[in-house]
Amino acid sequence: MTALLARWIAPARWRALTDTWALALPLLVAAGTVGWRLGGPAFALLLVAIGSAIAFFIARRRAARFDRAWLVRSLDNNRPELEDSSALLFAQHAPLAPLQVLQRDRIAARIDHGTPKDLRPDWSRRSLLAFSLVAVAVVVVALLWPRPGEGPPTLAPALEGLPARPGIPRLIAQNLRIIPPAYTGMPVRDSASLDARAPQGARLEWTLRFDPQASAPRLAMLAGQPPGLRRDGETWIASRTLDASFLYRIDPADARGPPPPLHRIDAIADSPPQVKALSPTASLSMITPGQRSWTPIFAATDDYGVAATARLRVTLAIGEGENVTFSEREIAVAGSGPARDRRFAPRLDFASFGFVAGGDMVVQLIVRDNRSPAPQEMRGPSLILRWPSAKQPESSGMEGMVNTTLPAYFRSQRQIIIDAEALIKQKRALASDRFVTRSASIGGDQQILRGRYSQFLGGEEEGEPESPTADGHSEGDGHDHGGPPKQPSAGFGAPEDVLGDFGHPHEDSPASSLDPETRAILKQAVNEMWQSERELKQGRPDLALPFAYKALRFIKEVQQATRIFLSRVGPELPPIDATRRMTGKREGLANRTLGIAPVEGRDGPAAAAWRALGDGPDAIRGPIALGALEAWTRTNAGRLPDALALTGAIDAVRSDPACTACRARLRAQLWTAMERPLARPARRRPVDAAGARYLGAIGAAP
Incomplete structure (x- = not known):
């Protein structure tokens, strides 16, 4: 009976599910269209997902209404031959009386004459038509409704502040549309002001209206190629891509009348992540x-x-x-x-x-x-x-001391070559593992020697601080052999102990005392030592000999250099004449005071303009030559705090040379743009009473 129940209920439930989704589909389309117009594809997908979840929940609720009770009612109402006994067909747990069993068997044969599809509910045609009409209306309105920044802009009253003159056009309405790059995710916006800040790479669109109608207005830029204006009905339109900040003015009358005010567009650069x-x-x-x-x-x-x-x-x-x-x-x-x-x-x-x-x-x-x-x-x-790897066992006693100390004192590059050649001759008489061990030991000596020479190139020390005592190095030969051995640390945590044990100050290292030519030769010697060390540690002394010989040749070259160490003391003063000490004789002494000459930095045009705009003897009351100052501003725009403000101040002074406020504004801008002057030398203090007595005693005028 369970299979019979499922066979008669399934068509009705399927009809309920499909009918619900048919009703929801127009609404989902409308919601997606509205979301796309308002917030883009991501917002549209979000609205469609929410709507689909709601539709799925409603569809399940509608399908769940078609259960056993619904089926019994529907069969009793639509099938008279079942004699209102269809409930007996689907009785599951309750035991039936003999008469009920007889009645169930009688109507069981009659139910197969019908089909389950006859009990399906009808389609919601009227609701589907109404929802479709509503969805179409919403979609049309959403598509035709202009987005922010689409369609003709709303013009705002102009704020140029210029008086109206008969026959001369003037700007009466304006709008600046800013279309940021798509990657910024910023919306299009309209600005009632002609001054704006926008992302670099944004699209700028001006919409202007003049009264009376202008014949050839223009956007005049102080630097760069100005965009052209084209007429569109009663308005004029211009557009350009914002590559860099700039100053401009809107001239409706082609330089007739007073100059319009300057406007500023600042480009906001995209910062790196x-x-x-x-x-x-x-x-x-x-x-x-x-x-x-x-x-x-x-x-x-x-x-x-x-x-x-x-x-x-x-x-x-x-x-x-x-x-x-x-x-x-x-x-x-x-x-x-x-x-x-x-x-x-x-x-x-x-x-x-x-x-x-x-x-x-x-x-x-x-x-x-x-x-x-x-x-x-x-x-x-x-x-x-x-x-970290597992620590290797450390050597102790006299054996460890000899292995780590003797090579530092008694091995040299020449000795390493001699030992390697002797080992090659004994190769046939030695076992292979013994041969490799002795070769690696010589390689360890090479490593220690390389560390001694590396410290002269600024490298860290490898072993004891003493340098090799062979290859022509001896006391008094003019070479730096390092200081005395390190003393025991003063105690845990002592600052001098930390510096001495774990590092060295590079400004005092021997690397700072080598001339470039000698340093290059010594670097080649260290490189050859490294190659020799690598071959020796791999048990191949025959391949290490060529590198060892090259290293020895470079070391000899360094020893024979005309100059190795630079002087690290103060200036060499002339010897003092002891016979003239405390005598007061001043013969042969000359005045060594150096004259102080004015230094004109790279702010020459700016400094000249600053002086000309002031009240000093160099001030100019009339027009000032601003061409050199403009060229200086363009050249140094990258380091100026606000190059556009300085350019605007120059333009204001050029437009009205007699404007006192404009001149003061330009002078203030120049003061912030120029480099800070260097500190002046302190004057010598005047002679006091004790100084005068001393000068009088030695016969010098105070």
């Missing part, structure tokens, strides 16, 4: 026991939005000493959160990257903004995760 690390806050982190993955968290912000995906550069450094291998790869990372403030939290699995003990993992996030074309790219800070 900013990236910062949220977790971890320190640039270097150590791995924790049992850690198998790492999730650094970055925050990327931008004024108009960051791209939804970024690139994460992962660099692995695996190994220790000279056996370090580097690998680099980039992976795509998806961000979360709003476009202007996204979060990137990639999960880095150590196994997939091959990150093991004794290595460093360096990550750096690279993001882009949504600027189109040419998006701006910014790289974030680098974060390092270090996985």
